[in-house]
Amino acid sequence: MxxxxxxxxxxxxxxxxxxxxxxxxxxxxxxxxxFDLAPGEILGMVGESGAGKSLTGTAITGLLxxxxxxxxxxxxxxxxxxxxxxxxAMRRLRGRKIGAIFQDxxxxxxxxxxxxxxLIQTIRTHMNLSREAARRRAxxxxxxxxxxxxxxRIDQYPHQFSGGMRQRVVIALALCAxxxxxxxxxxxxxxxxSIQAQILDLLKRMxxxxxxxxxxxxxxxxxxxxxxxxxxxxxxxxxxxxxxxEKVVRAPHHPYxxxxxxxxxxxxxxAERLTxxxxxxxxxxxxxxxxxxxxxxxxxFDACRSTKPVAVxxxxxxxxxxxxxxxxx
Amino acid sequence: MVAFxxxxxxxxxxxxxxxxxxxxxxxxxxxxxxxxxxxxxATAEDRQTLRENLGLDQPVTVQFTRFVSxxxxxxxxxxxxxxRPVAEMIAERLPATLELVLAxxxxxxxxxxxxxxxxALHPKGVLSNILNIGSLIGISxxxxxxxxxxxxxxSVWLNWLPSFGRGETVQIGWWSTGxxxxxxxxxxxxxxxxxxxxxxxLIMRLVRAEMMEVLRSDFVRFAKAxxxxxxxxxxxxxxxxxxxxxxxxxxxxxxxxxxxAIITETVFQWPGMGLLFIQAxxxxxxxxxxxxxxxxxxxxxxxxxxxxxxxxxxxxxLSVRA
Numbered sequence: 005m006x007x008x009x010x011x012x013x014x015x016x017x018x019x020x021x022x023x024x025x026x027x028x029x030x031x032x033x034x035x036x037x038x039f040d041l042a043p044g045e046i047l048g049m050v051g052e053s054g055a056g057k058s059l060t061g062t063a064i065t066g067l068l069x070x071x072x073x074x075x076x077x078x079x080x081x082x083x084x085x086x087x088x089x090x091x092x093a094m095r096r097l098r099g100r101k102i103g104a105i106f107q108d109x110x111x112x113x114x115x116x117x118x119x120x121x122x123l124i125q126t127i128r129t130h131m132n133l134s135r136e137a138a139r140r141r142a143x144x145x146x147x148x149x150x151x152x153x154x155x156x157r158i159d160q161y162p163h164q165f166s167g168g169m170r171q172r173v174v175i176a177l178a179l180c181a182x183x184x185x186x187x188x189x190x191x192x193x194x195x196x197x198s199i200q201a202q203i204l205d206l207l208k209r210m211x212x213x214x215x216x217x218x219x220x221x222x223x224x225x226x227x228x229x230x231x232x233x234x235x236x237x238x239x240x241x242x243x244x245x246x247x248x249x250e251k252v253v254r255a256p257h258h259p260y261x262x263x264x265x266x267x268x269x270x271x272x273x274x275a276e277r278l279t280x281x282x283x284x285x286x287x288x289x290x291x292x293x294x295x296x297x298x299x300x301x302x303x304x305f306d307a308c309r310s311t312k313p314v315a316v317x318x319x320x321x322x323x324x325x326x327x328x329x330x331x332x333x
Numbered sequence: 334m335v336a337f338x339x340x341x342x343x344x345x346x347x348x349x350x351x352x353x354x355x356x357x358x359x360x361x362x363x364x365x366x367x368x369x370x371x372x373x374x375a376t377a378e379d380r381q382t383l384r385e386n387l388g389l390d391q392p393v394t395v396q397f398t399r400f401v402s403x404x405x406x407x408x409x410x411x412x413x414x415x416x417r418p419v420a421e422m423i424a425e426r427l428p429a430t431l432e433l434v435l436a437x438x439x440x441x442x443x444x445x446x447x448x449x450x451x452x453a454l455h456p457k458g459v460l461s462n463i464l465n466i467g468s469l470i471g472i473s474x475x476x477x478x479x480x481x482x483x484x485x486x487x488s489v490w491l492n493w494l495p496s497f498g499r500g501e502t503v504q505i506g507w508w509s510t511g512x513x514x515x516x517x518x519x520x521x522x523x524x525x526x527x528x529x530x531x532x533x534x535l536i537m538r539l540v541r542a543e544m545m546e547v548l549r550s551d552f553v554r555f556a557k558a559x560x561x562x563x564x565x566x567x568x569x570x571x572x573x574x575x576x577x578x579x580x581x582x583x584x585x586x587x588x589x590x591x592x593x594a595i596i597t598e599t600v601f602q603w604p605g606m607g608l609l610f611i612q613a614x615x616x617x618x619x620x621x622x623x624x625x626x627x628x629x630x631x632x633x634x635x636x637x638x639x640x641x642x643x644x645x646x647x648x649x650x651l652s653v654r655a
Contacts, residue, residue, distance in 0.1 A: 065558055067554065067557060067558060095560050095563075098559065098560035099559035100560055111550065113552055114574070116647065117570070126561065129562065130560060163650045174555070178558075181559075181560075
């Protein structure tokens with residue numbers, strides 16, 4: 005799957021905004037983001053801490069907790085609106101249609117239940133299978149994610165697995181009811197560098213084999229470049245640039261994306277120091293007017309300080325920056 | 334695990350020896366028992382004979398060894414006041430106290446755990462707030478006040494329940510139980526509530542705090558993200574993980590409930606060990622007091638041991654390591 009396919013999108017997010025009701029009034033953490041995801045596609049979401057990427061993922065799974073709430077926009081999944089579904093209907097979607105993988109495999113599993121119990125419970129929640137059939141399916145999945153001797157290890161507890169093995173179990177758990185979308189929130193951040201590539205490969209292979217699309221949330225541009233088909237770059241709760249990953253990596257448009265790319269170390273480059281983007285992302289309580297990036301932007305001009313840029317199309321993708329003109333997408 | 338049990342047993346023996354030493358020294362502070370046991374006009378030979386008969390001419394270490402070996406066999410000597418073996422008196426009183434504590438503990442758990450779970454699952458609910466405030470009252474009012482209030486309301490005003498004693502009891506071997514008669518059960522209600530009320534609030538607050546903590550943990554979020562039912566998430570995944578600290582505290586509280594039963598037993602004239610102890614104190618009946626001390630320590634040590642073993646039953650991570 006490359007770029008955007010012309011078929012109807014699996015997931016369609018339109019103008020999604022998430023705000024937190026605080027004592028000092030609402031704080032908008034995600035501000036009008038829009039993107040589509042085709043079936044089987046891998047979309048990377050990259051940005052600094054607090055850019056709103058994890059929140060977006062949480063909102064799609066319907067697990068946003070008070071005081072956070074969706075205050076504008078809509079999320080459609082397989083054509084159906086899911087942002088306003090009743091809790092019980094949303095629960096049935098989770099796991100069955102939309103799976104999730106979290107950052108830390110060491111804390112994602114219940115320490116008091118064997119991995120088999122957790123798998124079987126998940127399978128039987130969503131599929132009408134007998135205990136034996138669910139167990140066979142669980143063993144099959146453990147084998148698929150590369151756990152050696154799955155029929156023996158199924159009865160072991162999470163603490164008997166290493167970190168990398170546990171993340172494999174987590175992937176099996178997320179995929180065991182065949183969801184068509186998996187939201188992977190920093191799935192390799194807590195792992196050893198040597199294990200990261202293995203887990204990413206596994207995630208990619210499993211999702212391809214089971215026909216699941218992936219939203220890969222990470223702050224690691226290298227992970228995105230290796231894994232994703234498209235990438236959405238987030239800054240201060242907005243998508244500043246979205247497009248096919250090779251285009252965005254090779255020829256970024258938005259000054260923020262350019263800055264990001266220059267800050268990645270490259271083998272063979274002789275630069276003594278990495279370039280960095282001066283300053284830090286603004287806090288939600290003190291967002292600048294206009295484009296949130298303008299105080300750090302080397303190319304900022306008057307319009308940037310007064311009006312928020314809207315996304316305009318650029319080859320294959322879109323960018324929200326006053327430097328680029330066009331019909332809003 | 335066997336190594337753990339053995340290590341734990343050895344520790345327990347050390348603790349019990351220390352307690353026995355304290356119980357033993359109590360005798361030495363009260364003066365020479367020979368003086369109180371013989372008439373004023375006894376001769377020096379009489380004194381010497383009695384001293385030798387009692388073994389008081391032996392070195393302290395020998396006396397302590399004999400005391401410990403006696404205690405180990407359940408011999409605590411003769412009560413100064415009743416002139417009866419202390420072990421016998423305690424055996425008479427023990428069932429009353431244990432039944433009271435058991436009833437109070439069951440009452441506390443049956444009320445405290447569900448309320449704790451409810452308030453954790455609905456932290457902002459009106460009922461939760463009422464229960465939380467109620468628990469503050471429960472935790473701050475002294476138990477004898479609640480006991481006296483209970484007597485005033487249910488015994489004096491409403492005349493539903495007896496205000497003192499154990500009611501009729503049935504003997505099963507040496508054990509006398511109040512569980513099998515109507516009057517026994519009726520007599521049990523008020524003291525059990527008085528003794529258990531503080532524990533209800535404690536258990537409720539503990540379960541609430543632990544459960545809220547666990548509900549925020551990653552594996553609960555991941556369980557929710559897999560679409561498991563609320564029931565499976567809350568009771569299958571969250572509750573089990575809140576139980577460890579709850580078991581620890583309930584275990585320790587069981588010990589202190591036996592110790593604090595003294596107050597309840599005094600208010601309700603409950604014929605248990607606590608009442609026996611209070612009477613012993615007012616008569617300086619040292620054998621009874623030291624026996625009570627040793628026994629309460631033994632209960633604490635035993636409960637702690639059981640709690641540690643329960644961890645193994647609940648948490649698979651422990652059984653593998655040991």
